[in-house]
Amino acid sequence: MDYNKRSSVSTVPNAAPIRVGFIGLSSFKGWAVKTHYPAILQLSSQFQITALYNPDIESALNTIQHLKLSNATAFPSLESFASSADVDMIVLSIQVAQNYDVLIPLLEYSKKNPNLKYLFVEWALACSVQQAETIYKAAAQRGLQTIISLQGRKSPYILRAKELISEGYIGDINSIEIAGNGGWYGYERPQKSPSYIFELGKGVDLVTTAFGHTIDLLQYMTGSYFSRINSMIFNNIPEQEVIDEHGVRTGQKVPKTVPDHLLFQGTLLKGNVPVSCSFKGGKPTKKFTKNLVIDIHGTKGDLKLEGDAGFAEISNLVLYYSGVRANDYPVANGQAGYDAGKEIMEVYHLRNYNAVNGNIFRLYQSIADFHYNTKQIPNLPSQFIMQGFEFEGFPTLMDALILHRLVDNVYRSNILGSTLDVTNICHYP
């Protein structure tokens, strides 16, 4: 498990930390303080928050105080934040629907900061493939090394599965089935849920988020994009019942425009592999199956990934493997034989792994590994356009753009009632 081994980043002595300018970090609520912040805190020799942007300066100052960010300056102006030379990496973690309007001017203003090297944006990057492409191009022209939070690629389960597949432990893949259940697009809406996650076009929905993350992981594990896809998208629950914090119905009903079910089927480019996929909202009553199941069948074995929640990128998973040993290893006790072809089985589960934090933490770790060249990879480029299906590195805005094109085709296939050829979406713009 070479690719799963602990990063050696903490052993780099006396290196200057990467200075982080953060947009969207609040000590009071939200994703960033739960995930990015603990990752940065744990990697304090490698990352240091030096700037916070918030039009509400009081809020930024409060966050600095509460989180004891002694090296951070609060900026109420995007221009001054983006121009500050004390920032090596900008992290953007706000509502997806606002990304475009922040990023385009940000990238322009940032030309005044000669030290800026990294731009880290949350998936889904933008609300449409057109916006995503414009952002991608602006960041490329600005010469930044980009990072997208398709953090499931750093999940130990996904990497272990990818390793087993790439080393031939299940032979040739011949069939894949995925079923996911994300309860939050269902019959009931918790009172405290923000309404934008139920409005189509806000960049957060079953197709873009739940399916997007998961299908990215499938492509990453198998090392293949799709050649043909078909989809059917449903909004069978156009009205949700509001429930209070105790799960009791309030009697209030609210409209929902995002889909609650996606049927997707397609063919992987590599090996013409059939992939069947059903993603649903609704009530996860599922008593006889987990909320996330990914079955990958091969000519020599099977892989199964299971999770309690339908979101592969933030769930702690269990990986089951059954098949034959692909490589020759010397057998123990001085025997001369080798055990290639032997039937083996493996259950891989880290009982206390917090996937919500853990995958983001490992993404930060891989940024540090890249920055300090900790793994001493020969001929490491100073920049790379996309991670693609490499074990090392991290997903970039190009990876995000390719995924956006797939999501766009999923929506188009449903509208057109056609099976679409998507062979070309993995090419550069």
Place this chain on the structure above:
Amino acid sequence: MDYNKRSSVSTVPNAAPIRVGFIGLSSFKGWAVKTHYPAILQLSSQFQITALYNPDIESALNTIQHLKLSNATAFPSLESFASSADVDMIVLSIQVAQNYDVLIPLLEYSKKNPNLKYLFVEWALACSVQQAETIYKAAAQRGLQTIISLQGRKSPYILRAKELISEGYIGDINSIEIAGNGGWYGYERPQKSPSYIFELGKGVDLVTTAFGHTIDLLQYMTGSYFSRINSMIFNNIPEQEVIDEHGVRTGQKVPKTVPDHLLFQGTLLKGNVPVSCSFKGGKPTKKFTKNLVIDIHGTKGDLKLEGDAGFAEISNLVLYYSGVRANDYPVANGQAGYDAGKEIMEVYHLRNYNAVNGNIFRLYQSIADFHYNTKQIPNLPSQFIMQGFEFEGFPTLMDALILHRLVDNVYRSNILGSTLDVTNICHYP
């Protein structure tokens, strides 16, 4: 479980048995002697074989002798067989590819037999929807009550699931996933397998047979046809390796033209329910899942059907149910309360049920129930065109024709690369 209760047909006294003229019964090999024959033997007061058609008269006489069919006459001529007034029901159990050429003249000749009332044909009836329609019309014009061997509709598991669904035990269905694995379309071909089952157009293939039976059962259980469908059909194994009776490779390779994988997704007319379906050949290495899994999710509960083989109509299954009690039943011990809404769970499995025989046996039983009106259904019609989604009765050539139209659209969707509207295929010709 009203619909699952034992037929009371054996209590009918002194009724004349239905006289059966059989095409395709051989004492030496084949499906008929393993399934139809024991059913008729067990129901000997209701059915009696009186005629066998076989152009090879010696073979027919041998079968009569070996099976001790003391009332049967051997006919080497189709015309004399079809004209014989000693036959009330003709059963056709031969290779599907030969059905059309036998049935069309048979139905014409049979006009000389005033007693003929029933025609029982094996699924898939014919090799194409056009042939199926011609046969359907000829049988309808001849005025026969037809039966098709979609015998899974008589499976106790399917009927129990249908009952639970129709009585509201899982609420409204909101999602269905099906995965089936039929090993025989895979990498290896047993030496003794007839080659016609690997040739496209012979009426026996993954789509027509494995998927056809299973999707018929899904429609039957849910009480709904499809409105939209999409499919992708694969022949990823165009060449098979021949294995001998010990499973050892002979080194011989043979071409295969039938598909080895079907991706199917669609929407049920009733409730706009998304259905995801993956049917595969290949090696059933599947360690972490059964070869047949049907998951039916509802707003109030879940049903799961599992089988060891990917063929729902001939597999002994296990039915899992979890949900809430739909109806009010008086609670035991004289309590005044009722227990509607109570959470319940059920595992339904008949350990010694032989599904290969059993479902065919129950199909014969239902023919007898109809013929003798054993269940004393008021206003029983003397004939019916189709079973549709009724519990009672049995599937007919009209049910078969509708299923053929679906299979035809599955093949067309793949060729056209389109999602197809199939709302109208359940209508009469």
